[in-house]
Amino acid sequence: MSSPFLPSPTILVPHLPPKTFVGLDLISFTSTANFHGVKGLPNGWHFLYTGTTESFSLRCGGWFHVGAISAAHSNSRALLSTRGEALDKDIFIWKWDSDIEALVPLRGANDAELQEAMRYKANLGHLWQNGGLFQYRSRVTQSLSSARAAATQTADADEEYESEEDAQIDWRNLTDRLTPKLLSRIVGSPSTDLNGRPRWAVTSASSASRDADNIPGIEYGAEEKEQEFTFLPVDLKRTWREGAVGRERTEAAQDRSWALGDLIRRFSGTPPDVTKEDERWGELQIVGELQFAFLMALTIMNYSCLQQWKRLLELILTSRRAITEREPFMAEVIRLLLNQLKRCDDVEGGFFQTDGDGGGEFLRKLLTRFKTYLDEEVNGVESAVKTAMDELDAWVKEEYDWELRREAIVRRGMLQLEDGEQVEMDVADADADEESGEYAPLVVDLEDCS
Known part of the structure; x- marks a missing residue:
């Protein structure tokens, strides 16, 4: 008998169009029709963003926090690295808004949205079993690289786990000084989802x-x-x-x-x-x-x-x-x-x-x-x-x-051209570093200025 389904911290992205460029932390990919979200999110800060194409398109995203966000107020590495604390019920739902072509949190503003959220959560086990949820990776690990896969047919499970642990530590080291107060100062007040969890939007x-x-003379509309x-x-x-x-x-x-x-x-x-x-x-x-x-x-x-x-x-x-x-x-x-x-x-x-x-x-x-x-x-x-x-x-x-x-840096020297002629060359801005030439200090006799 199979064990009952236990949800881990997950972000669902219902109605995301296929072939949408998606990024979560340091991983990015193009979505498929079967992609419905990411499971196994560790505690701490995360940044999810999308774009209509992989390049040359507006990218829209948002910062959110998994786990007790009060932990992020203290700037503590230990608090952000905690795992396995009663966080298995953290389910975030960001729905695709076709008008602005971006993901926005499902806010539960009315009964219809609340019922919609309940349906998504009830369907979570089915999505998990059918491969509709991407397993979280903070970045591509060395053990999963194509070069290593070609060299070794079977990757060692313990070594892969350690590599992913190292990858998550890398991400935490890049975000461990973020706080809700700092994000609000830079970005502005966050929006909240149906559970009151904040999300700071950035494009x-x-x-x-x-x-x-x-451009002077041009008035910009609100949109x-x-x-x-x-x-x-x-x-x-x-x-x-x-x-x-x-x-x-x-x-x-x-x-x-x-x-x-x-x-x-x-x-x-x-x-x-x-x-x-x-x-x-x-x-x-x-x-x-x-x-x-x-x-x-x-x-x-x-x-x-x-x-x-x-x-x-x-x-x-x-x-x-x-x-x-x-x-x-x-x-x-x-x-x-x-x-x-x-x-x-x-x-x-x-x-x-x-x-x-x-x-x-x-x-x-x-x-x-x-x-x-x-x-x-x-x-x-x-x-x-x-x-x-x-x-x-x-x-x-x-x-x-x-x-x-x-x-150890050669700043000036002789360069021989193809015809054998030698010319003296110097590194650009060498005078600035050495405070010589036009960058040399100028001594002014104040008595002559009176």
């Missing part, structure tokens, strides 16, 4: 006002506007305090630690005289926004999120004093960046090509400068930031062939 066209492509992101205000052109002059202003332009600290204190949710413990909340706002921005750029190719991710990284990686003054925070950012870089190839064509960045050249330059700052600041002293950076350095060297040691 590839959503944008912060600073990144919006508004043409997407929700506006409320990102942390990062101004890289003004990184000094009000009233700063002279040396203080120059140093703050070169070392953005003051601007980083000011941003942290402003979003710590406490008065101006915050303590280091209070500032931790502001630091978590930055790390959480880094996670959100990266994943929205990675999964739905949101341009504004990509720009904010780059702005935050530039602010952090050019904050020299923060390496020692905010060591735990800086080490966490470097570890997060490594986890994010490991997922960049999940995008077809490569993550760094999404806005023509030239293979991540902006990030290579930032990391090269940051490594120089780091070596000078720690000067051989044991540091969590250096430990994290050494691991990141080794990985980008292996995967991208990036050399982050400035002294």
Whole structure:
């Protein structure tokens, strides 16, 4: 006698048209007529999105949380990684809305919708037995790759399970600083389903006002506007305090630690005289926004999120004093960046090509400068930031062939052309890094200006 059907956390997507592009966390695929949802969702944050085609189409999605969402308020890795707690009755129902070509939560606004939801849940066992539910994977695991399948006819079950466990840990490491409050700040108030569970909607066209492509003289109707992101205000052109002059202003332009600290204190949710413990909340706002921005750029190719991710990284990686003054925070950012870089190839064509960045050249330059700052600041002293950076350095060297040691980079040299002629070449922006040429400091005699 077969055991009774026990539902696991599942998201149902009734009436989803076949050949719809579907993504859940770091997995994406094209739906079939027999696809009705995903089963076996682990605790924590998830992002489900769709598009009419695999490329060049608007992607619409939403963040939701499996398990007690109060756990997500604490930013605790342990709470998000808990499994098997009375969560087997979490059934989410997102119905296809043909008018907007997107999935929306079934809200149970009337008796008809409540009865519809009951029918879907009653049919869950039938869908499970007939293969209509996709088993959750946070990403494609190595044990399931075609190369390994060709080499080994029978995969070891324990090894496959460990690989999927590692994959889920990867996803949690990319989302463990998200909170309902942070998502509401960035995206706006969530919608709720018939059980009152929130869902934060995002599309590839959503944008912060600073990144919006508004054309003067053209008025946009309500149907043409997407929700506006409320990102942390990062101004890289003004990184000094009000009233700063002279040396203080120059140093703050070169070392953005003051601007980083000011941003942290402003979003710590406490008065101006915050303590280091209070500032931790502001630091978590930055790390959480880094996670959100990266994943929205990675999964739905949101341009504004990509720009904010780059702005935050530039602010952090050019904050020299923060390496020692905010060591735990800086080490966490470097570890997060490594986890994010490991997922960049999940995008077809490569993550760094999404806005023509030239293979991540902006990030290579930032990391090269940051490594120089780091070596000078720690000067051989044991540091969590250096430990994290050494691991990141080794990985980008292996995967991208990036050399982050400035002294190892050839900046000028002779190049021999096909006809034998030799010409002197130099790396673009070498003068900027060395503060020479047009980038050299200018000394002004103030007596001559009087």
